[in-house]
Amino acid sequence: MNRIKRLAVLTSGGDAPGMNAAIRAIQLTAAACNVEVIGFKHGYNGLFEQEYKTLLGHHVQNIIQRGGTILKSARCPALQTPDGPAQAAATLHQLDIDALIVIGGDGSFRGALEIAKHYQGQIIGVPGTIDNDVDGTDNTIGYATAIDTALDAIDKIRDTADAFERIFLVELMGRHSGYITLSAGIAAGAEQIICPEFGSLSPDDLRSVITPIQHAQLLLGKSSYIIVVAENSYPGGTTALAEALSHAIGIECRACILGHIQRGGSPVGADRILGTKLGAFAVEQLLQGAHLQMAGEINGEAVLYPLSKTGERQKAIDPFLVRWQQQVGSY
Amino acid sequence: MNRIKRLAVLTSGGDAPGMNAAIRAIQLTAAACNVEVIGFKHGYNGLFEQEYKTLLGHHVQNIIQRGGTILKSARCPALQTPDGPAQAAATLHQLDIDALIVIGGDGSFRGALEIAKHYQGQIIGVPGTIDNDVDGTDNTIGYATAIDTALDAIDKIRDTADAFERIFLVELMGRHSGYITLSAGIAAGAEQIICPEFGSLSPDDLRSVITPIQHAQLLLGKSSYIIVVAENSYPGGTTALAEALSHAIGIECRACILGHIQRGGSPVGADRILGTKLGAFAVEQLLQGAHLQMAGEINGEAVLYPLSKTGERQKAIDPFLVRWQQQVGSY
Amino acid sequence: MNRIKRLAVLTSGGDAPGMNAAIRAIQLTAAACNVEVIGFKHGYNGLFEQEYKTLLGHHVQNIIQRGGTILKSARCPALQTPDGPAQAAATLHQLDIDALIVIGGDGSFRGALEIAKHYQGQIIGVPGTIDNDVDGTDNTIGYATAIDTALDAIDKIRDTADAFERIFLVELMGRHSGYITLSAGIAAGAEQIICPEFGSLSPDDLRSVITPIQHAQLLLGKSSYIIVVAENSYPGGTTALAEALSHAIGIECRACILGHIQRGGSPVGADRILGTKLGAFAVEQLLQGAHLQMAGEINGEAVLYPLSKTGERQKAIDPFLVRWQQQVGSY
Amino acid sequence: MNRIKRLAVLTSGGDAPGMNAAIRAIQLTAAACNVEVIGFKHGYNGLFEQEYKTLLGHHVQNIIQRGGTILKSARCPALQTPDGPAQAAATLHQLDIDALIVIGGDGSFRGALEIAKHYQGQIIGVPGTIDNDVDGTDNTIGYATAIDTALDAIDKIRDTADAFERIFLVELMGRHSGYITLSAGIAAGAEQIICPEFGSLSPDDLRSVITPIQHAQLLLGKSSYIIVVAENSYPGGTTALAEALSHAIGIECRACILGHIQRGGSPVGADRILGTKLGAFAVEQLLQGAHLQMAGEINGEAVLYPLSKTGERQKAIDPFLVRWQQQVGSY
Known part of the structure; x- marks a missing residue:
């Protein structure tokens, strides 16, 4: 029942170490399922400038250890215009893209939700930001x-x-x-x-x-x-x-x-593993129909979380460490 | 109801980066509670050779970033002899030590359990080993x-x-x-x-x-x-x-x-934080009466786990990643 | 004809990685020649505050890889006062110190020259600064x-x-x-x-x-x-x-x-080797009577250079690379 | 009087960090002189397999910090055969290559000397090996x-x-x-x-x-x-x-x-600078007619050295440090 033939991926917002691990896992996992992967460049701008390429195995070889993102990132003023989301969706339709994976923070996910209003395909987010300020996952890629x-x-x-x-x-x-x-x-x-x-x-x-x-x-x-x-x-x-x-x-x-x-900098092990896991999980969940979700990890397990709630930031900083630092660590 | 006046700490088994962070947190937390900390050197051998010193604030300054262990580690054949555990307990009694913290792996914890048979004080373990083969904690210090x-x-x-x-x-x-x-x-x-x-x-x-x-x-x-x-x-x-x-x-x-x-090598952030958290938690739990427990972290929370069960190794390796690596990663 | 029984060392000015390697080599080399080494703390301040200790073998064990300086450094306003240099010399005489090694930059060497006007013993400089702005050596320790x-x-x-x-x-x-x-x-x-x-x-x-x-x-x-x-x-x-x-x-x-x-940061190999070489050379040259010299390295060889000329800065930056960067590298 | 229109470069023997810096400098310097650069892949094998590409500016962007060599390296049994050197020279002639730069150790330079017997163009070597066992340069790239x-x-x-x-x-x-x-x-x-x-x-x-x-x-x-x-x-x-x-x-x-x-590993500064300097110098010297020389650095200056003498290994290890280590360092 896998109706996805071609999916797209982009990295948006501030770049974060481990984004390349996620891109690699998305390509490898999709390839193993005979799904083609399109990479848009410069975040959402790629959708407006029609800048993209098909990601093949050799494009993602030896990138897991690289900082930055091979797809580049950027702010995208075009998406903020009234017609922006519809235009972005139009590019996706035109290129026969059945699903979009957005790697970024909650600002990027808000952009995805806008596009979703005009897009017939599925959308999933992967949390990539050094700030760890995304709800629905214990850690973000890059943190x-x-x-x-x-x-x-x-x-x-x-x-x-x-x-x-x-x-x-x-x-x-x-x-x-x-x-x-x-x-x-x-x-x-x-x-x-x-x-x-x-x-x-x-x-x-x-x-x-x-x-x-x-x-x-x-x-x-x-x-x-x-x-x-x-x-x-x-x-x-x-x-x-x-x-x-x-x-x-x-x-x-x-x-x-x-x-x-x-x-x-080259991502540490934890970010390469998280990037790999969430990238792979995102593809698997798309194939099972997930839509408007973020692929996160909670208590060691890959989970889905509504994309619309990722910015609510109820996520608490470890209260044990906060208390310890205030009572003991500073003295 | 804090009856502990003096506690002891030792590092045993293979050294692991982050052990110094745990030693530091133990000293700082105990000092904040007016508890004296004795450090035994060379693992359990310190108990047999009476090699120890009182750990003061300046002993643990600027050690959080150092590899190895300032207390040194070693195998201890003396503890394996029939009289070994009783002798070790005798040293603890003689020095008026109310509680012992053992930082090490499950082999070290077995030694602690033997000593406990002869010792009136409390014993708690802190999992420190690069191998991560200790049950009752998601990660061990050093992994x-x-x-x-x-x-x-x-x-x-x-x-x-x-x-x-x-x-x-x-x-x-x-x-x-x-x-x-x-x-x-x-x-x-x-x-x-x-x-x-x-x-x-x-x-x-x-x-x-x-x-x-x-x-x-x-x-x-x-x-x-x-x-x-x-x-x-x-x-x-x-x-x-x-x-x-x-x-x-x-x-x-x-x-x-x-x-x-x-x-x-200098411990990475995750090991310094885990060492700090578990060291601090161990002291706090001792003060609340914990005995024959290990201080671990599960799903982000500090928890106690019976010291006798830490070697049972039911802990599973992330099944998602195992499957992904076998089906996708190797190809 | 070795008349030096006791020498002193201090680090002055901005700290530089590799200073500890120099201190270690000074202690080891002096010890091999049966010369005692006194370490003053906080740069020249140690001479005014009488803050010093005899450096033994175990003080310099495992310091070659450490950043900073175990002797600490500081600015010394006291040395800038009219009586400062004479007072500093008095401390050296009082402690029966036959020679002083100053590890620092040309500002620190100017201070040494002032002290020399009042001091009967020998003085030698070792160039330690990240800036490499000391004449008489191809590279300074830390650069x-x-x-x-x-x-x-x-x-x-x-x-x-x-x-x-x-x-x-x-x-x-x-x-x-x-x-x-x-x-x-x-x-x-x-x-x-x-x-x-x-x-x-x-x-x-x-x-x-x-x-x-x-x-x-x-x-x-x-x-x-x-x-x-x-x-x-x-x-x-x-x-x-x-x-x-x-x-x-x-x-x-x-x-x-x-x-x-x-x-x-931990010094790279080049700084550890340069620190070792110049520290050892400084001691050897003191024993052979050197005075008011800096121990430098030019074209791979340890050499002496008049301390009074180290600030003249005729040292040219590699003209090949300057030209290449301007003509080619920037384009 | 620059008769060189097209030069070739290859990396041979064990790879060494900094080889990419040399390749980059060769491309940039040649481009600034309107000389085309061909990169052969897999060492000398590229000459036999006709595996090569024109190196453009974007090929050498962001490679200065990368370990390994973008041109790959390999042993080349074909060059060891009786007809090997003549065949290699034939490829160079056929592709109108006026000069060849070989980055490698003295074994690679011996191969170059064999090819030179059949080749009408110029050949220059750049010393790249971690072993530093090449005469005619104080340090080799990678050491x-x-x-x-x-x-x-x-x-x-x-x-x-x-x-x-x-x-x-x-x-x-x-x-x-x-x-x-x-x-x-x-x-x-x-x-x-x-x-x-x-x-x-x-x-x-x-x-x-x-x-x-x-x-x-x-x-x-x-x-x-x-x-x-x-x-x-x-x-x-x-x-x-x-x-x-x-x-x-x-x-x-x-x-x-x-x-x-x-x-x-990513090359340290010294290797990136040495690679840049020797790569640039090699191109400049080729343009001035150099042939059968190695581009080395002695006492901070780029110099030429006969390629045929690079394996003679009269280069002495720093006698000061050897003596110090034997008399002092080991004790």
Whole structure:
């Protein structure tokens, strides 16, 4: 009863390590089921520019270990126009594409839902973003690698902070969620973690940040002090926060903004495996009729989750670690 | 009702990256509860040689990122003697130690159970081994790092295999389980995976290995071919298997035995976080009376599991990935 | 005729990977010659605060692979005071120290020359700085590692730049020299390199930067464009440059400031070997009477160079690579 | 007076990280001079199988950071036949190729010299091999990366050796030269180094190996002991040596054979820069008439060296480091 002859895949939004593993698994799984795979380039733009190619086995050889995405990604203003979704759907119809797989975050999935209103085929999402801010899956593809990339940088900063007995503030990505910051902060043994989930920070009251620093200096004799900060945690950014702190405590605090380094790099094992699993699962579920679902993993098992709910973000950060970090880790 | 004044910790069995994160979390959590922590050195030998020291805050500073274990590890023949367990318990009593935390694998936990027969205090285990062959926890501390270390090596071999269009067999650790091999194999995009869970391999019948190689050569035009092999998968080892294959197919197959590289290295984020979580949880549970339990993590939550059952190994390898690799990944 | 019984070592200025290798080699070499080694902590501050310890074999075990410096580093305002150098010399005399080894850059060497005016013992310098801006040695300790650290970051940015087809400006360290920038830029295959040696950049005339970008877009179809920028190359910094470029060409240009990450990390082989060689050579030369010299390496051979000339900076950046990058590499 | 319209390049012998940087620089430099570049695949085999393609700009984009060689490498039995060299030359003539660049080791250069007897065009060699056993250049392309790859593995083994207080023997590549072994051994702080340059090792007399081990145990209290061994240093290999040592001293000694991991991986900065420099220099020199030369680097400067002398191997290993390691480093 497999009515799918040809499916399409695209990567959208910020690229994430492991997207290539998902593309590879989609191609291999589809090929094993005699389904052709079309890859659109530059995210949804490929649908408007008619930029695509048939993905063959050799296109996905030796890509599992590569960062970025072989299909490229981009924002797509064309999809935001009133006629955009219908136009995108028209391309899919015109190319006889029976199903579309969108690898990206919840913003990309919203775009898919718009297209679905005009598209006769099936649509499934695969969660790929370093921010881990997609509901319906424990982890998104790219998140584990981003933690280890951040960690590698913080470890290096620790070396020099320790040699100089200095205070460093390291800003990590995460848009409006603190997943990367909390995980990397705990894993780095950061003395302090500042992220949205821990409450907002006001320039008028920096005591919550200053008190533990002074405590550490007086009582603990720490030779370095690292504060990991989620982006968007302080008006003016982490550089402004570092200046405010320097001024308040009379010790030079340096800011380091990790930035886009966190998106790149060869994916770690966890992301290659998750990408493989969700890519394969997405194809299998399409063949069984899934539509408007996201292929996620919860408690180790591949599951479907309504695409329309992936942005609701009820997903909680591990409460055990949050509590431990606040009560123990920062001291 | 916290009756614990002093607890002890030791690392036993093969060392695993992340053990230091667990030691650090144990010290920090205990200190926050005004509990003293004694560290025994060289595994159980510390109990016999009276080699120990009080762990203070500065002993665990900047160790979360270090491989190995600051407490050292070792086999302990003394514990295997008839009087061994009683002697070990005597040391604990003599030093007024109210509870013992053993970080190691199920062999180490068996030793703990023997000591428990003579010891009045509480005992809790923390699963630390790269092999992931401990029941009662989804992952053991060190497993994630071992996968990424193996992966890094296989990626390098892929580079040279690809340049030379060669066949390589890479042997990974895992004692009698295929966790590392399956995970690293899938994550590396290995063309073939040989591990205990996929059935045994006989020198008399190598067809199951040879057929997919020939298939790949004829049909797929792959420019390299990597077989990931769990240790103990073939009589005489992976070098013997490579020779047998070379002879059978007339193409040189090279063996590469990764060996102890897999034990070392700075732990990845997942192992630092798991070590932190389970170390902290172990202390908290001891304070609440836990005894003869292992602190594990299942479905993201810290849980207790009877120490006596950790070696039963009902833990299944992800059936989705096993099936996918056998049906799709190898082709 | 070895009159040295006790020598002292300190690390000063910005820390650099490989300083620990030098400290280790100094201790091992001195011990083999029955010379005691005192390590002062926090750079020259250790001389004022009397913070020091005798370095024994076990202090330098397993440090060759560590970033930072076990002796710590710091700026030393006390040395800048009129009486500072005499006071520092007094500490050396008081502790019966026959010779002092200063590991650092040319600023640290200037401090050593001031102390020498009041000190009866011998002084030798070992060039340790990531900036490679010390004359009298082909490379300074830490420079090779800084290049590879920068490279690792730029490779990651390339992944995401390539996925998004974006323009990135990556700012590297180097104070007032372009060594790291030129080397990392060439090694990264950067499309453009902006460093002091290539002439200054004025906000009023960005044509030298813009023209090659437009050329690359029109003619070469490059999918990403990376400009590596030395710090202090543009008024307002690299973020300001990125904004000016974005405005001028109408394409978003993103800035990434690598910062202190470049100082940390396990030293690469070249720095461990250079640190070992220069540390050992410094001790040997002290024993043969060297004074007011720097231990450097030129054309593969350990050599002495007058400490007073190390800041003259006649050292030229490889003219072949400069020419090649300007004529070929940027196009 | 540039009579070269079309040149060819091939990579031959064992692949080495940085070969892609050389290929890229050759293409870019040639293109800037309006010279077409043909890439032959699989080493000299490409000449026999007529496997080649014109290398364009986009073929060499984003390859500078990749291990292996995009042109593939292979042994070429056809070239060893009596008619082989003439046949190879015939292909070059037939394709109107005015010059050939061979990237490889001295074995590959011998092949080039044979072809030169029948070929009217120019031939130049570029030294690419991890072994650094080519005369006429201080370093070969790939050597620096191989050291760091070995180092990364030895550091990991150090972690586990230290945790277990064990003796490890780590075998490194190098065919018949000890460059990698000596450099990686010193950089790793290995307690002992066994390589051809330090004299041969006989199963009948292991005292030179055993004495320092016993010295370290008795006097130094070292918690781990690592012996780095060049391949081909002991009859039966390093595994046999480990067994002989275990038997002789009564302590378990484990062998670890690094093998082909050392060939792969993203090239370090030094190899990317050397590859770029020598590739560019080779093209420039061809255009100026160079023939039967190798493009090498001596004392930081690109130089030509007669291709016929590259295998003479007078190149000495740094005598300072050899002496230091023997007198100091091992103790």
